[in-house]
Amino acid sequence: MEAALSSQATEAPQATIGQRLAAAREARGWTIDYCAETLHLPRNVLRKLEADEHLGIDYAIYLRSYITNYGRLLGLSIEAEIPRVQASEPQLVSTGGVSRSRHLLERYARAATYVMFTAVIVVPVAWLGISGALDHNISHLDPLDAAPVAASVAASSEPAASTAQVADATASKPQPLNAPSVVAGVPGLAAAASSPAQPLMASIMPGLEDRSGPAASAAAPVAAPAAGNGVVGAGAHSLDVGLAQASWVEVTAADGKRLAYGLLPADSTKTFRSDQDLTVRIGNASGATVKLDGNPVALDAYRHANVARFRVAVQGGSASATGF
Structure with missing residues (x-):
């Protein structure tokens, strides 16, 4: 029977490898599904081999291995004809392109977007931390344990009494309108009268806000x-x-x-x-x-x-x- 199958497959000397494979399979009465299950190959691969459509099948060694195994299953000796099989490379088709100028524009535009969003977030936070969140009145507040507070209180205890005496004496005597102010002759009172009143403020803790408002x-x-x-x-x-x-x-x-x-x-x-x-x-x-x-x-x-x-x-x- 093997001799009959071989003679039928070789009756057409001009038959291609695919035609020989199909004739041998039909002579045995096998279906594509049976051969695909036996070889563990997809059915469409065997159909392409029998139709000599090698495009879409793995190239070189894989294509030749498929043909060799299929021929051995069908009892054909086609190893000598396998070198004639040319694995056609698929043609590369350009589906679109981007010019260099557009590529550079998109690249730097993306980087500029990142920088802009970073600046929008970081700059306001830094500005609030430097100017908005700082207490500008902190220079007018002194901690209680600082030496200038104790010195200012000690220095102001005696002038306070003399100031009160001068004020009482001034109030008891009527002064003419064009008379010079009596506070001009008292040390410390002239400067206090010429400058706006500035209350002495101190804080319980350093940096504590003024609570005397x-x-x-x-x-x-x-x-x-x-x-x-x-x-x-x-x-x-x-x-x-x-x-x-x-x-x-x-x-x-x-x-x-x-x-x-x-x-x-x-x-x-x-x-x-x-x-x-x-x-x-x-x-x-x-x-x-x-x-x-x-x-x-x-x-x-x-x-x-x-x-x-x-x-x-x-x-x-x-x-x-x-x-x-």
């Missing part, structure tokens, strides 16, 4: 501290504050009333009496001593950056100091 004064009444010793308020519990150095003192009751808010001079003692809880802040705490109902209060436990902050808690008829 209209909003702060409207929130709670402020009791101006006396220059010397004295007692402020009334109540069963007493808080004694002794200052060896000039210090900022703020004492606020639980109802929001401020018993003290300002700079107290050195060598002064203040007593605050109250039946309510008190919130106490003392600047330049290294030069201050505090007693609560006659018992000393250690400020070191409540001091941070030379500013002591504590709360006087009144409960059950007794008062105690706690931090906050």
Whole structure:
């Protein structure tokens, strides 16, 4: 039978390899599906081999391997004819192109877009961090533990008394309209009268915003501290504050009333009496001593950056100091 199949396949000497493969398969009565399943190849590949359509099949060694295996399955010896099979290369077809100028334009336009978006995000953030978020009034605020604050209070204690005396004397005597001002002969008063009033401000902590504005004064009444010793308020519990150095003192009751808010001079003692809880802040705490109902209060436990902050808690008829 093998001889008959070979003779049938070779009857047409001009038959191509594909025609010989198809004739051998039909002579055996095999279908394309059977051959494809046996060779583990797609059916369309075998159809192209039988039609001598090699375009679209893997080139060179793969195409020749397909033909060799298919011929062996069908009992054909076609190895000698395989070199005649030319694996046609598919022709490359240009589907479109971009000019060099357009390519460069798109490339640099994309980079410029990234730079622009980066600038839009980074520049406002940097500007806010440098100018918008900084407090321009911070130059007018001094920390309580700074030496210039204590020096300014000490230097201004004596001129304050002489200024008050001169003001009383001036008010008691009528002055003609064309008379020179009496403040011109008093040292320090001429400069104060010629320049606008500039309040002396200090902050509880360095960088803390000024709390002496209209909003702060409207929130709670402020009791101006006396220059010397004295007692402020009334109540069963007493808080004694002794200052060896000039210090900022703020004492606020639980109802929001401020018993003290300002700079107290050195060598002064203040007593605050109250039946309510008190919130106490003392600047330049290294030069201050505090007693609560006659018992000393250690400020070191409540001091941070030379500013002591504590709360006087009144409960059950007794008062105690706690931090906050």
